[in-house]
Amino acid sequence: MTCNAQFPEVDPNFKQKYYCEKELNQKGTPASLARLVLRNSTGLHSAKNLTSVQIPKISGLLFKELSPHVPVLRTILHYNPQLNKSKLVSELKQLGNEFTSDTINEIEQTSEDELIPLIKDMVNESSQNNQNRNNLKPLSESESNDEELTSLLEAARTGYPPSATIGKKHAYVNIEDRITVESKEFGVTFRICPIKELHVIKTQVGYTREVGGTDSISNLTNSRVGELVTKSNYYDDEDETTRWYLGDENYGEGIFIDIIESNIDGPGGLNPIDNSSSKNLDTWVSINNKLNEHLTNFSEHDLLRKDELEQEITKSNSRFVWWHTLCHKLLLNLTVDSGFSIVSFGERTYCKKNKRTGKYQSGILIYTSATGSDGTLGGLVSLAKKEFMTELFKKTAKGILSCSNDPVCSERKIAEDKKEGACCHACELLSETTCNYQNRNLDRNLVKDTMP
Incomplete structure (x- = not known):
């Protein structure tokens, strides 16, 4: 045609x-x-969104008030290497209306031991960000997700930021708040790490139509997602060196969950899949291996298609499917016991292979965010209590073992031409605004096979 x-x-x-x-x-x-x-049809226009989650190194009310004035603070610090609180207030008052009286009052009420390190950290962080922009290199979606997981695992192990100069007040991952839950139902020990502040950036890069593609990746993945259309979603600068996409930055909080052996300060990222065997697992492994075989067939000029295949390889990994299925059931139970609506949650499922050790690392991040500089009010992280989470995992295990649509639901078996296992609207499927992966790569049977 x-x-x-x-x-x-x-x-x-x-x-x-x-x-x-x-x-x-x-x-x-x-x-x-x-x-x-x-x-x-809802599949006529399926938006393609990219989400990035970051734990801020510095935050708080004073930081947000001073952030727009970092160039001024850098100049003051340059000419006053031995800057103290009284000198800073004097310099800021001389600038007239650039700093509001509320900001000056907030500075005067902050102790010098906390104020001066904060100013220096803000200036250094800004300089580092500028340097990173100048040395910018292409970063695929898979690499970005792997960096997020590395940061979250490190934060769960040592806290974040780990600097002693920041103090407990600005510890957005405080290691004293971490808890562990020994789940007899799943046969593992979960490490639960509340994150008091997150930056969530969502960008819409285009849309697809669920009509089935004819390219090699669509044939490999048996996907009904057509080619990505981006022409209406970006703006190029006049010199065509920078491309801008429509994005939204929100602030919020989250809970990171992974699995450890016995030491809470251990590396984490384990999975019961590593010590399991079943027919469902063998099928997922076979699917993943077939996708891996085609990863070397892409040239440097086809990095976008290669990134899409890397994403499919990650999402078809049995460890990813295990965590993704668990995360959906956790979210559904969390909405019942917490008062949050399901659409207010977001999820991130991580799975990557450690290049140094050759072992896989994995985990999930459950978060909520809102527009505005204030973000959310701490309702989610307050749920990270041992008694509550222990009961939550018990309910989650019961929900994975049975579904009101059984045996119809549980008889849906994974196959190489059908990558959706046992899942339905009664047990696993969430709203599309909550699930970052369009309710794909879910399988209750895989999780059941790993439970004691």
Whole structure:
């Protein structure tokens, strides 16, 4: 069928702004396979969002008030290496209306032992960020997720930030707040680490249509997600050196959960999959191995497609499926006992192979965020108590073992041409705004096979 390369979302009044990139047919016009989709189908426009989660090194009310004025603080610090509180207040008052009276009062009420290190940390952090931007290198989505997991595991082990100059008041991962839950139901020890403050950045990079692709990756993954369309989602600078996407920065809190052996300060990231064997597990391993075989077939000019395949490889890993399935059931039980609605939660499932040890590291992050500089009010991290979490894991185990739709639900077996195992709306499926992976790669049977 002939393609006219029209993008109504870019220009409703059709102008030949883009040209079809499909191969020409015998008539010399671009053509592709036609697909029929219902006009009101939810799969007609499936947004592709990228989410990045960061634990801020510095935060608090004073930090937020001073953040817009880092260049001024850098200049003051440059000309006053031995800066003290009284000198800082004097310099700021001379700047007139640039600093509000409320900010000055907040500075005067802060002790000098806390104020001066905060100023220096803010200036140093800003300088480091500027240097990182100048040395910017391409970072795939998989690499970004792996860096998040590394940071979360380190924070769960040593706290964050680990600097003694920040003090307990600014310890957004305080190691004294960590707890462990020895779950007899799952046969493991969970380490639960509350994170008091998170920055969550969501960016919409395009959309797809669930019509089934014809490229190599779609054939490999048996996916019904078509090619990514990005033309209406970005803006290029005049010099075409920078591309801007529509994004949203929220502030919130979260709970990071992983598995440890016995020492709470251990590296963590373990999984009962490593000591398990079952037919479901063998099928997931086979699917993952087949995807891995094609990873070397991509050139440097096809990094986007390679990143998509890397994401599919990660999501088909049995450890990822185990954590993802557990996370969904935890969230459903958490909404009942906490008062949070399911749509207010977000989830991140992590799984990566440690290049140094060759072992896999994995875990989940459950978070909630809100717009505005204040973010959320601590309701989620306050739930990270031993008694509450112990009971929560017990309820989660019961929910994984049975479903109100059984035996229909549990009889859905994973296969190489169907990567959704035992899951349904009665037991596992969440709203699409909550699940970061479109309710795919879930399997209750896989988790049940690992339970004692």
